[in-house]
Amino acid sequence: MKFALSCSTFLIKIEKMLQVKVIREEQKRILNGLRKRNWSAKQLKVIEDILLLDDRRRSNQTELDNILAENNRLSKQIGQLMGQGKKAEAEDLKLLVAAQKEKVKSLEEQQRSIELDLENLLYTVPNIPHKSVPRGKTPEDNQLAKDWKKPFPSLPDDALAHWDLAKKYQLFDFELGVKLTGAGFPVYRGKGARLQRALVQFFLDEAVKAGFEEINPPLLVNEDTARGTGQLPDKEAQMYTCERDGLFLIPTAEVPVTNIYRDEIVALKDLPIKMTAYTPCFRREAGAWGAHVRGLNRVHQFEKIEIVQIVHPDQSYKTLQAMVRHVSGLLHKLELPYRILRLCGGDMGFASALTFDFEVFSAAQKRWLEVSSVSNFETFQTNRMKLRFRDENGKVELAHTLNGSALALARIVAALLENNQTAEGIRIPKALHKYTGFKMID
Template identity: 55%
Template structure:
């Protein structure tokens, strides 16, 4: 969440940033936050004065009793009792103001980086790189992946629907081996890049949801475990980043680099149309996630490194791709700058999003109370970043479609040692 002190210091630029997101009443929203904070500070000051006066009065009572001045001591006791009542009321008011301020801050999105273009939706995103030379010319009669998986009998949506419901496929035979192969390949590539592997829980509590910004913004997109305050994770970003909630990291231990594989669960909207067919949109899918924690002065250099890592993965699979800088209106609630990767699906003749790489600056760290202590003992909020490296379903869809022939589907060479086969045959 935003820091009130930063809102005061950079008010106009914050208004401009929220305008990029399409929030037109940004000035009113921020002024309301500052007004509540002013009330909070005034109440806190009054409370401190009352407590100080109460302490002094308590000391006087003892002295008066020693001197035998009982009437004056009783008067002082009455005053002390009155001060305690006042301090209790002020304490309750202070707690209420602090809770109100935090609640409102939770509902204000992050401020976009200066390089983020203004815009309302995906049509306003900026293409920063296009690699389309590898778009294949498919044979006449080439099929989209939802037909191919039936023809080759490698993924079964009917079985998944019987077991659970729509959007929960069953991978089998070469399909299951492809999923496992890609997960292992993506993990191994991250390990070679210096990431430390973790395997986090796939259920999170409310504190974790608030820590990374899924709550209170995305309750409707997450599955909640019945009669509990726990949620199935929408991405490994959530549990991995929450490893560092309420943690102070020594500067010489940075950067923190973690990678983890998890299944992910999302209550995505949509039930028909090509954009949700097959593997294009699922309620459960597998993904490898990279997460970094670093210092504010190095986070954008780190972001470029993470983008480079994801680009290397996509290119190694031989897939046409493009990199987009998201506009303010299409960017995630917690992000300051996001790059999306899309691969071209030749049979569908459309671009499919397969990764988002984001810098959250201090937005998550402020919620998490994640701080860095430098060599002089000074503590500052960390910067957090994450990226999909990569999400499996749409990558698999593009591989199946782009590499199909009349009799088989070729597998990218980098996966051969993981799959144990070079093609999927009819």
């Protein structure tokens, strides 16, 4: 078997630099936004560097274009002279053009390296937080957007955490996962496996009912795709890689699904584009493991149903609210206590402009578990992947993208098991009965 070596590994595509225009025109807003992300004055210097580099890029471009224009003009003339049989005159002009060749070559090389440097700098700039994003550095600074007002499920003192319930009812097995793969790859079995499948079905059906097209994407993606949604170059360490093939296991369906429209100019009438996908998700989650990430709280492989929208910029914040409502509805139907957080500048992801996190209360652990993250990326992703649309005036414009988990399974399972445990067994919420085929785990 021959292994395909990805040559794009070495060649970063030099393309449109729209982001620079925005930085130039709205420098103040950009700088303030980065400060909200707690950038130091030293870090902010990047913006200056970018603008300087862009100046160089533009003057270089002008110089190069002028020479090329002159050469084109002369070449045309040579053609005409040849046609008229004026060979000697043509030869003279040939020398003239040939003399410029070295200059063109070096200008082109310069331009390439400037663009490469510029691109690399641009890749280090995260998305600018929306006005409503609160200041802050840590998760403690996140704002409570919606609290849980009703009482939590009351459990007896000897209530079990989900990992103990899993043992008691034979729902999933971590040690077995270690044997097959390694830590963080649980094996689900029996009613544990069926509960997961039921949840997948339920979430997909709900998304389709809400108008999302069901997509079944590849679980491995190439580099361009990973870059499009912002996994590269920032979150490289987060993904599992297949180096021989230059491919990455997806950390979320967002990656392949959003990239479906990479390098496209969609018609206004096609917006909004609503897609949903169920996929396993793979995350390396390099970092500390301990009591707080026990059981299903954090695993390397989990199932998730993602919803993605590509929308007109005017609509994206309305859409964000609609997606928040959709996720709320799911948790409601699952009868899980939840709250919504508006993430602060320090806790928000690199690519996001505004993010709402959903947390469910897992009653035996007495902990809030993040089960969904709904974000508006505005033009951050579409700029990278050149996803545009033609607006009312026929002008080409970057669309906005959004996505959210609806929902992530492992932690939902954890909360469902813990919150619904009774002396007789674990009660399955009504909404799932037709999917599980059973009402109790006992």
